[in-house]
Amino acid sequence: MLLLIILIPLLSLLFFFFFFLNSNSNSNSKVPKSYPLVGSFFAFLANRKRPLPWLSGIMQVSPSAIFVLRRNYSTRQVFSGNPAVVEHILKTNFSNYGKGHVFNRTLTDFLGHGIFNIDGDTWKFQRQVSSHELNTKSLRKFIETVVDTELSDRLIPILSSAAKQGTVLDFQDILQRFAFDNICKIAFGFDPAYLLPSLPQAKFALTFEDGVRISSERFSAVHPVVWKFKKLLNIGSEKRLKNAISEVREFALNMIKEKKQRLGENESLDSLDLLSRFLSSGHLDENFVTDIVISFILAGRDTTSAALTWFFWLLWKNPEIESEILNEINEKSESPVFDEVKDMVYTHASLCESMRLYPPVPIDSKEAVNDDVLPGGTVVKKGMRVIYFPYAMGRLEMLWGSDWAEFKPERWL
Numbered sequence: 001m002l003l004l005i006i007l008i009p010l011l012s013l014l015f016f017f018f019f020f021l022n023s024n025s026n027s028n029s030k031v032p033k034s035y036p037l038v039g040s041f042f043a044f045l046a047n048r049k050r051p052l053p054w055l056s057g058i059m060q061v062s063p064s065a066i067f068v069l070r071r072n073y074s075t076r077q078v079f080s081g082n083p084a085v086v087e088h089i090l091k092t093n094f095s096n097y098g099k100g101h102v103f104n105r106t107l108t109d110f111l112g113h114g115i116f117n118i119d120g121d122t123w124k125f126q127r128q129v130s131s132h133e134l135n136t137k138s139l140r141k142f143i144e145t146v147v148d149t150e151l152s153d154r155l156i157p158i159l160s161s162a163a164k165q166g167t168v169l170d171f172q173d174i175l176q177r178f179a180f181d182n183i184c185k186i187a188f189g190f191d192p193a194y195l196l197p198s199l200p201q202a203k204f205a206l207t208f209e210d211g212v213r214i215s216s217e218r219f220s221a222v223h224p225v226v227w228k229f230k231k232l233l234n235i236g237s238e239k240r241l242k243n244a245i246s247e248v249r250e251f252a253l254n255m256i257k258e259k260k261q262r263l264g265e266n267e268s269l270d271s272l273d274l275l276s277r278f279l280s281s282g283h284l285d286e287n288f289v290t291d292i293v294i295s296f297i298l299a300g301r302d303t304t305s306a307a308l309t310w311f312f313w314l315l316w317k318n319p320e321i322e323s324e325i326l327n328e329i330n331e332k333s334e335s336p337v338f339d340e341v342k343d344m345v346y347t348h349a350s351l352c353e354s355m356r357l358y359p360p361v362p363i364d365s366k367e368a369v370n371d372d373v374l375p376g377g378t379v380v381k382k383g384m385r386v387i388y389f390p391y392a393m394g395r396l397e398m399l400w401g402s403d404w405a406e407f408k409p410e411r412w413l
Contacts, residue, residue: 031058031067039070048220052362052391055079059392064376077365078386081393084375089366089386097386100367106224109231110215110245112287114295126292133277142272146185150178154195161197171312173199176305180205183300187293188255189273204251211244212298252290260284303360310358311351314407321409325350349412356400357407362391 032043047054058079059065065081080086089097098119111117115126133139155178162169177195184192184204194202214237218227230238259276272280274296278289315322328346365387372380380386397404400411 030061031069034070039075041071044069044071045222055363055389056392056395059389060395060397065393065396065398066374066376066378068378076381076384078374078378078380078384079389079392080374080378080386081389081396081399082376083393083399085378085386086388086393088375089388093372096369096372097366098369100383100385102224102367102385103365106218107215109241110211110248111295111298112291114291116295116298129278129281129283130292130296133274133281136277138272139274139277143186147182150182150185150195154178154181158195158197172305172309175308175312176301177205179305179308180208180301183297183304185273186300187274187296188252189259189276190255204248207244207247208297208301210240211248212302214238214241214244248294249290252293253286256286256289306358306360307351307355311354314354314357315350318407321350321407324409345413346409349409352412353407353409356394356411359390359394363387363389 032040034040044051058067059081066078066085068076068078070076099117100119104117104119107117113122115123115130118126155174158169158174161167174195177199180194181192184190190204192202192204193200194205217237218224221227227238230236231242234242255275256279259279263276263280275289275293278292283289315325325347328344332343365385368380368382368384368386370382374380374386393399395404
């Protein structure tokens, strides 16, 4: 009875806060109020399905494009679209800002200790190894061959067939399949054949998608204890995640064993994928190689397809820009592939402008290792997260002028 007496008014108060904030969240772009114990939790909850527009609206009316939110009773987060702040955390004072415990704990199950989930010396080592391999001419040639084959044998025939027959395609899905085939061939030397004319439900692609989606959903959980509890009991989404991780890693380990055997037979390095290159360079630890290759697949899969999807959508909305790009392609198409891409200035500018409005990674964050003061005076305490916000930055009048909403490649020329 005593418990009921305490709970009823408490629940009533919580519901009042939720519905009050929910009814005003879509129209109010100001920094939401912070309440005792709960902070701005209910504002986050009310806008959980539209976080980018909501947070961008706050950024657009915030002085110096920076604001602080208290997510709950203990968590304060700094959001910034100020270039000086971004440069500070990603360059000037880079050593003080890492991915942090929360980020690492959330993604370790899927990414392990791959380059996108680590800090410090381990990150530096993986970056050196990756940079060395990615900058070789032989790998560039390999990537060129892979992408050209995927274009000529799969993507163009599918689009040509759809155009002739008047078939409607989900272009985002097509480009995701295109990107996934490419990155798997480049990373593993494995062809998932996800972009066949039948648009198959390739098992590895679907399993990888489940792993990425469920891991990402952990960040939007009401509280981390929710997904941790489900993981402990091995139920619901966490059970599915466990199965997906097991299948992805088993696949990767089998590929590693196969590559080791083939490398022992002196396969030509010029035709090798990233996995083979890591192994042939002496990096034979299976967990290390698995983690880094899974990270590369994650990096190349969604970012590439998202960038291309928005790019072609913007060209469809702006036919005059499409014509300019086609003219430039026709002029430069006689050159070798890398030379012609390098010389396509207007096409490059159009891609930059597309990613200004729709960046493949719209928001990212770092955790402060020690206390710090950001440019402009915002105090950051050890353990606080500083969130830099490319999506909002592309919409700031202070950076791009009053015509920021227009698609204008000329900004970059």
